[in-house]
């Protein structure tokens with residue numbers, strides 16, 4: 001019998017979130033589209049296995065910038081056992097230099113060229129890397145400390161209010177899942193209460209909730225209305241939609257997010273981070289894990305991060 005989503009061990013949720021995010025990034029990499037194609041034209045021939053990404057010179061199973069930065073964040077949290085913004089910024093920059101061919105966005109590139117964050121970009125470049133920080137902060141007793149620490153990590157590259165709200169929304173969902181408190185039918189309202197109902201991101205998530213409740217609307221029509229570009233409102237909106245259409249099915253959620261096109265790798269990665277925390281590592285297809293770049297290293301880092309959080 002399938003275990004209830006409330007009964008997974010903490011380490012299984014940490015591993016599920018980290019490896020789920022990397023799997024989504026990898027699956028979505030070859031499906032990323034130009035912004036002029038807001039949603040992939042069809043789900044009929046959907047891609048369910050890792051493919052090569054000639055655009056970035058990546059073999060099947062290799063991931064992109066999303067996982068470069070999530071892994072850097074993981075390594076930093078495991079090494080210092082606390083949030084050290086100076087050390088994290090240095091680590092992100094070092095790994096960016098090593099892996100700069102893996103599809104980093106302009107705001108991130110500009111941040112490291114200038115040494116200051118981008119205040120104008122409302123892209124998903126901070127939301128896509130927030131997973132490990134959300135895991136680290138998931139058992140904070142003080143929600144305002146959670147908001148403050150997550151915001152300081154976001155602000156290394158992004159300070160636009162909606163880029164911050166979008167990343168906070170993803171972090172909140174991951175932390176709720178890790179604490180076994182995520183209820184799919186209440187997630188959007190609770191997330192909106194956390195980030196603020198008057199924010200553009202809050203409005204967008206409430207729009208997604210309306211789309212989820214509309215009878216007869218196809219998966220594809222939902223993505224078309226929400227949009228799937230890397231613009232934070234679309235990207236995080238599509239992420240919540242992909243997760244909440246099939247909350248108990250990691251594979252369906254991540255495959256759907258990737259095949260909706262747009263910023264497919266980031267959308268599928270964020271969906272994988274949330275769904276992996278909710279459904280644990282047990283939800284991730286074994287063939288994906290067998291073919292995922294640096295799976296053993298990411299798994300080891302996620303177990304170590306879990307032990308650090310359990311100790312605190």
Ligand SMILES: [Mg+2]
Nearest residue numbers: 064065066265
């Ligand atoms: Mg990417």
